[in-house]
Amino acid sequence: MRLNLVLVAALLVLLALGLLLGETSLSGLQYAQAFRDPASGPGEILWAIRAPRVVAAAVVGGALGLAGAVMQGLLRNPLADPGVLGVSAGAGLGASLAIALGLAAIPGGTEAAALVAALATGLLLTALAARFREPETLILFGVALSAFAGALTSLIFNLSPSPVTTAEILSWLMGSVANRSWGDIGWELAPMTLGAALCVYAARGLVMLTLGEETAAMSGLPMARLRAAAVAGASLLTGAAVAMAGIIGFVGLAAPHLVRAGAGADPGKALAPSALAGAILLTAADIAARLIPTDQELKLGVVTALFGAPLFALIAWRAARSWRA
Amino acid sequence: MSPVLSLHDAAVRRGQTPVLTGASLSVRAGEVVGVIGPNGAGKTTLLRAALGLARLASGRAELAGRDVTSLDDATRAALAGYLPQERRVGWNLPAWRIASLGAALKPPALARTAALEALARVGLSSLAERGVLDLSGGERARVLLARLLATAAPLLVADEPAAGLDPDAQLLSLDLFREEAARGAAVVLTLHDLGLAARACDRLVVVGQGRIVADGPPRDALTPQVLREVFGLDGGLEETSAGLTLAARRHRS
Numbered sequence: 001m002r003l004n005l006v007l008v009a010a011l012l013v014l015l016a017l018g019l020l021l022g023e024t025s026l027s028g029l030q031y032a033q034a035f036r037d038p039a040s041g042p043g044e045i046l047w048a049i050r051a052p053r054v055v056a057a058a059v060v061g062g063a064l065g066l067a068g069a070v071m072q073g074l075l076r077n078p079l080a081d082p083g084v085l086g087v088s089a090g091a092g093l094g095a096s097l098a099i100a101l102g103l104a105a106i107p108g109g110t111e112a113a114a115l116v117a118a119l120a121t122g123l124l125l126t127a128l129a130a131r132f133r134e135p136e137t138l139i140l141f142g143v144a145l146s147a148f149a150g151a152l153t154s155l156i157f158n159l160s161p162s163p164v165t166t167a168e169i170l171s172w173l174m175g176s177v178a179n180r181s182w183g184d185i186g187w188e189l190a191p192m193t194l195g196a197a198l199c200v201y202a203a204r205g206l207v208m209l210t211l212g213e214e215t216a217a218m219s220g221l222p223m224a225r226l227r228a229a230a231v232a233g234a235s236l237l238t239g240a241a242v243a244m245a246g247i248i249g250f251v252g253l254a255a256p257h258l259v260r261a262g263a264g265a266d267p268g269k270a271l272a273p274s275a276l277a278g279a280i281l282l283t284a285a286d287i288a289a290r291l292i293p294t295d296q297e298l299k300l301g302v303v304t305a306l307f308g309a310p311l312f313a314l315i316a317w318r319a320a321r322s323w324r325a
Numbered sequence: 326m327s328p329v330l331s332l333h334d335a336a337v338r339r340g341q342t343p344v345l346t347g348a349s350l351s352v353r354a355g356e357v358v359g360v361i362g363p364n365g366a367g368k369t370t371l372l373r374a375a376l377g378l379a380r381l382a383s384g385r386a387e388l389a390g391r392d393v394t395s396l397d398d399a400t401r402a403a404l405a406g407y408l409p410q411e412r413r414v415g416w417n418l419p420a421w422r423i424a425s426l427g428a429a430l431k432p433p434a435l436a437r438t439a440a441l442e443a444l445a446r447v448g449l450s451s452l453a454e455r456g457v458l459d460l461s462g463g464e465r466a467r468v469l470l471a472r473l474l475a476t477a478a479p480l481l482v483a484d485e486p487a488a489g490l491d492p493d494a495q496l497l498s499l500d501l502f503r504e505e506a507a508r509g510a511a512v513v514l515t516l517h518d519l520g521l522a523a524r525a526c527d528r529l530v531v532v533g534q535g536r537i538v539a540d541g542p543p544r545d546a547l548t549p550q551v552l553r554e555v556f557g558l559d560g561g562l563e564e565t566s567a568g569l570t571l572a573a574r575r576h577r578s
Contacts, residue, residue: 076415208426210415211469214378220402220430265416265456 003262007276011058014283018054019046022290023297048181056177056185057286057300058279060245061255063192065278066271067237068252070199073206073267074230075135081253082238085138085231086145090121091242093149096156096169108187110172111243115191118239121145122232129231130224133213138231175246175301177286184244191240196275198233202226203268210267248301250308251278251285257315281308327390328353329480329511330405335374335384337367345370345535348384354479357502357512359526361519361547363556367535368515369410372482375513376407388480399430406476408483410515412469417456420449420468427475436475443471446501448494463490470498474505481505482513487521499525520571523547523562531555543569 026034026042034042067082075084082088094117095110103109128141153173160166205226208216216223241248258281259273282300285307289298328351337345345367352358360368373379375386377393386393388404396404406427414423425433425440444453447467452460457468466489473481481502487495499521502512506527516522522529523543531539531546533555539546544562552558553576560573 204429207416207418207422208429210418211423211426211472212409212411212413212415214373214407214409214411215426215472217378217398218376218402218405218407219426220399222398265418266422267416 003259003273004276007259007273007280011276011280011283014280014287015054015058018057018283018287019050021287022050049179052180052182052185053177053286054283056180056244057282059185059188059192060177060241060248061251061282061285062275062279063195063237063241064248064252064282065255066196066199066275067234067241068254068278069256069267069270069274070202070206070230070234071252072256073270074202074209074227074234075139076209077135077139078257079253080139081249082234082241083146083247083249083252085121085125085142085235086149087118087121087125087235087238088242088247089146089149089153091115091118091239092173092247093117093153093156095172095243095246096153099169099172100156100160100165104168108184111184111187114243115188115239118235118242119191121149122235122239125235126228126231129227133217133227135209135213171299172246173301174299175248175304176289176299177245177282178297180244188240188244191236195233195236195240198229198236199271202230202233203271205230206267207269246299246301248282248304250304250312251281254308254312254315255281257312327387329389330375330482330513331387331390332371332375333385333387335386336382337370337374337379338382343382343535345374345379348374348537350375350530350537350540352480352511352513354509354511355506356528357506357514357526358528358530359522359543360513360515360530360532361517361522362532362538366532366555368532369484370535371530371532371537372407372484372513372515376405376482377401378407402430402476402478404478405480405482406473406478408469408473408481408486410484410488412462412466412489414457414465414469417458419454420444420457420460420471421453423457423468424471424475427472428477439475439477440471443474444468446474446504447471448497463494466490467494467498470501474501479509480511480513484515485517486514487516487518495521519547519552519556519573520562520569523569523571524567547571 030042033040034046037043038047064082071080072078091114095114098110098113129138157166205221205223208219208221255278256270256274258277263270263273285303286300289300289303292298330352332348332350335348362368370379421440424443425436428436428439444450447470449467457465470486486498506512529543529546530537531551538555539551547562549561557576558573559576562569563572
């Protein structure tokens with residue numbers, strides 16, 4: 001509980017920072033004007049450009065953190081992340097296809113295609129998870145799905161008629177929350193809320209899985225339903241996150257590890273702190289993407305991987321040392 | 326009164342290969358039944374078939390007289406507790422938390438009480454707050470045994486509960502199963518130590534090559550002929566001051 005409060009406080013500070021910091025520097029008077037009159041120029045910058053962007057980063061990070069925690073619990077594997085079952089790759093394929101077919105011109109076309117592809121992948125996974133109970137099997141299917149979706153995305157690149165399309169797809173895939181509107185966030189809120197609800201429902205089954213499938217099956221909990229809820233919930237969250245922001249690695253993998261020391265080993269109890277940690281990580285990464293002075297603004301997926309990978313190695317290093325002690 | 330567990334002509338296949346054939350078995354309340362047999366004989370499959378964890382190719386499995394496939398998860402858990410051979414633990418939860426998973430359907434406070442009581446019975450009260458992955462293999466096995474005891478189910482099924490335990494802990498675990506039988510539970514165990522099985526069990530079920538070869542009191546089930554044909558051993562059970570003991574050597578043909 002205390003951990004959650006600390007994380008909420010940290011997130012609020014970052015949200016405020018994300019609102020106040022940006023490429024365009026505003027004076028104190030302009031900030032005052034923005035708060036008094038949202039329709040003014042500075043008000044537009046704060047409330048129509050920065051605020052939705054900051055909220056999008058937090059929501060996407062939260063969804064990825066939560067999905068990562070659920071995946072690690074479900075698969076009993078600290079290396080699992082929201083992408084491990086192929087939902088991210090599926091969503092990326094949907095978006096790439098939409099862009100290649102010119103559907104990106106329709107407002108929300110790319111996002112809708114990404115979400116639909118993610119849902120299709122998630123549905124397939126839920127069916128597979130009901131049929132095969134061993135986590136190893138599910139991971140192998142995920143790897144196959146990921147590779148297949150990746151190959152199809154490469155095929156789209158391969159057959160792409162113009163380098164412009166290729167660049168557009170690549171740019172989308174690298175992940176960003178720039179230029180997101182409140183409307184974009186609103187669209188993804190329904191799948192994300194449903195996904196989060198399913199994950200919360202599945203939480204009590206995750207701790208049971210720590211002793212393996214058979215013990216869980218004999219525990220009295222409706223494991224088949226809880227497992228399906230976990231897969232479906234994590235898929236919805238991941239799909240909606242990718243649809244809103246492209247493919248963003250490391251947040252879903254690292255967030256549960258960051259909070260595990262404080263939240264304890266119970267995978268069910270790690271869900272809320274992991275979601276908060278994911279939101280914090282991505283909000284911070286987005287602020288960094290905006291503030292690092294480069295000719296082209298850094299893509300969010302690039303920033304998370306650049307900072308996330310060394311951070312993750314550090315966590316692994318410390319965890320390994322504590323195992324040896 | 327219907328038996329706590331019964332199998333009627335049950336068969337299990339893995340692919341096309343039969344791993345259990347024509348198995349019929351009935352276990353009553355208050356009985357300690359040992360399932361013995363060489364590696365790969367089908368002991369674990371027999372247990373899993375009885376609990377509805379392995380799909381039957383033919384035959385029927387019943388818990389408390391009800392077809393196991395017709396039971397919902399909660400009812401099945403109320404009728405039987407299971408300790409699989411697999412002792413891997415995914416996350417480093419405290420020992421008491423692992424033990425409390427045996428009472429997953431109870432309110433958290435009651436589950437915790439049941440867990441602490443069970444840990445006391447296996448002699449691990451002092452390690453209740455320790456992370457289960459920080460314990461030794463034998464200690465972890467006792468935590469998992471405590472989880473089974475915490476179910477307080479009328480049928481306790483344990484696959485190799487004595488494996489990896491030191492001699493004292495082996496005897497302790499079998500004493501605990503005896504206590505459970507005394508409170509009215511039916512207990513089904515697989516064991517590899519034939520002497521231990523003969524001493525601790527009311528009845529032995531001998532499994533060889535997917536079939537139940539013998540079923541009865543230890544002396545009747547574990548005859549020199551069964552020992553030779555199923556286990557490849559020459560010898561027999563002998564009464565000693567410590568109870569029944571197995572004296573046997575490898576069969577040379």
